[in-house]
Amino acid sequence: MSTQRALFCADIVSEIAETINLDSTCTPHQRRQCLASMARVSRSFSDPSLRALWADMNTLDPLIKILPHVIDAVESVGGLALNGRDTYRYALNGDVSDVAWNRFEQYASRIQTLALHHWQTNILDPSSWNYLARRATGSLLPSLRSLIWPVAPPYHIDSICLLSPSLRKLKIIFPFRDVIPPDQWAHGIRMFFRNTFLAAPNLRVLAMWSGTITNENISHRVPLQAFGDALSSLTMLPQLTMFQSLHFPILVDNYPLLSALAALPLLCDLLLHVDLRQGQLKGITSGFSHLKRLSLSGVLDSEALTDFRESSALQALRLVHHPNAALLDLHQALKVISKQHPLLSQLIWRHSLENHQPDSLTRLLEPISGLRELRVLTLSFTNATLSDSDIELVATGCPCLIKLKLKCRKGSAQGGSPTTHALVVLARQCLSLSLLYLSSIRMSEADYSAVDTLPVLDHGLELLGFGQLHCESDRFSAMVVDRLFPRLDISQSQRGVTKPPPER
Template structure:
């Protein structure tokens, strides 16, 4: 007999009325669509007024709400192009006119200054407001700033929108019309951000696809001024800066999103056993030269990674090398949850390539994939390597049993030779439904879905197949299919929540809504 649940005693010293009010506002803020409730509470309840305001104003996606706090003759609203509502700044802002802006500004913890904002603000609002401050602090409690102003003349005044509590900063070196990097780059050095805000924990910078050494040098100089970084996202680093961040005690997320052909590694890379990247959990790298990626991954083999994302040009040989060095991350065998290896070029399989490619049309075999089975807690796997994996249904079954916790799977698969029927069939999808009950996203790039394969899959599934309720869509692009309607009907018996099926990139080939056939439904509770 089950014992009754333990009663939770109410502690009046812990849950005073202000605490309860705060908890209610916190819950409303965290619930989608509840912002209106907070606004009503702020307007109608003296008790809730300031706590609710603090959440309503805590995160701003643009400057529009602050413009609304200015006197009505400072700005006007009008219909712009295509019927959108635009805001025009009509005159200068006097220092005596920003009291309401300062009142609400103290609640703001996150502010985004995007390149493009709707409604569009016509005028120099960022500059005019900064000038009206006259030394006063606009955002004393700001913790998170996204600085992507559309015009170069706005870019230099970042300090007016920062505060002593800033922890996360994202900067874009590009404006509304693709600014020249040289217009903004010098300010990164002139601002002396590490000296003014030494406690920064997250720094992200977008400089597009530029591999200019000047950009890498200045960004690296800035990065080396922070000792408490936990999150870093830059295009590339100098070797000295790479060694510096590898030794940071708190760095848990690193993105090098455009190394191209410029290696950030010193001639003698740091040895992984010597305590480098001690807390790294999330690694995202983009490169063009194979040696850069392999050597960089070798420096992180002692990190207990949970997320690993790699984007590179990748033939079969480099694909095997990548998988081998990934498998050497022994500290991550029980921690890795997300794995993505994406080849940035698409090879030809049974036809012309979708994107011009220089990748040799060789596939990887099951043995190449089998090495990854040591990662026992994977929940998301996305592998688009070279021409894919030449798998059969038995290989998929082995994979599914190795990764029973899978929630998301995308595999690029292919034939061993052009114009050869794929060895992978619809039976593989039935196996995945059986072995991976939590699976919710599914894509297999190339499998046999002809009538022969469909009949074999029906026989294998039986009259009462094990049903997966979570998969909403299935992507089987480039797969040979004789009767898409029959395939959709069958898959709905295996994946009872299935609504759409894709056979091409972004193209819905079948949907439950469009189907004129009666499809089975599952009315049981999850």
């Protein structure tokens, strides 16, 4: 491929190193071995190779081992116990010379992405962290852009010196509930968040992951509420565009957290697990105006969705209802969504309906006609049956659909499943549909006998999946599908397609 200018030798070596680093045919270990070998070829190869080799790290071991006087505290099991505190893997046992420190800084400045695992929380003892922080003239990792950071109570985090103003993406991993007693959760958490946000004020993306923490025990609620209250310091991150709380606890009062999120001027992506009720945002007169993607889990009161009425730019919504939410709340939720966000392009809507067994979803889905610009729709109601009328309502209400997944209770050959008629309606109404998944479908011999009467459509469907196909013969179903969707690979619609197509 011709270029507009001749590449210098350093540019060529950098391209080679980058190509090796992105080679998906090799394992990460093989790629790192290759880059390490390149670094030893010559001085011209050394810097680009080392830059690629150290840019993406999943451990601090190589960096720490550069320092002299490092004690490896792990022999067979356990670590080094210092001053009666927890065990640590490494510790410095002497001062670091200027020459050794310059070498350490040279390698530390190359790290751009660092993904630590939960067992690396205590990789270095506190006094060693303090020494490194004092010795550094600026940030310890000045080029760091992305960090996965495991932490644990009491949150006197010595490794906070890893953070820097260059950091743009931070994922904090909190421990599993059964590892840390509940009364330790709140201790030091407010100061932890403040110090974290002071050290990394330019964050764009903040995610928090906390294992399997729930509110099964009422005694957990007080410390977890203090944990949520501490997140009010999110207002210290004015450049934050994405906030995610993954598997995080449901709080008793979400106001401090929601108030802080509403105050962020650039927030456009929000994933939140909250026990959402009407009035949670009472007193917040404005906010969430730049939201483009919103994911809410634990929605109990559909009227609470009106609190996001200023999110006129919303494009994608993922809604997971609380198990105790009533059918009327679901109907009202869709009504609110259709009224507030008529230009919505993606909707993922889930409810187990464990306490409900509706005969039809038609009444529930009536307001969907207000979302005529919808491109992607996933409905997951695992305890409800799907009928032809339900699908017809979706097809006529959302004619611009490109991807459609309907996951409901699987029916039988005698009933409880949509029929060939549903496919005909989808083929006629949703001309842009490229991906379709139905939890079950029923095709009779009469459908095969009348296959010549089906409309001949040049439909562009590319991928079709059935959780369960009720049909006398795969040949019958193949002929029906081929008639409606001639561009589709018939093998994709045969019996045995049990899993929905992956999200794209």
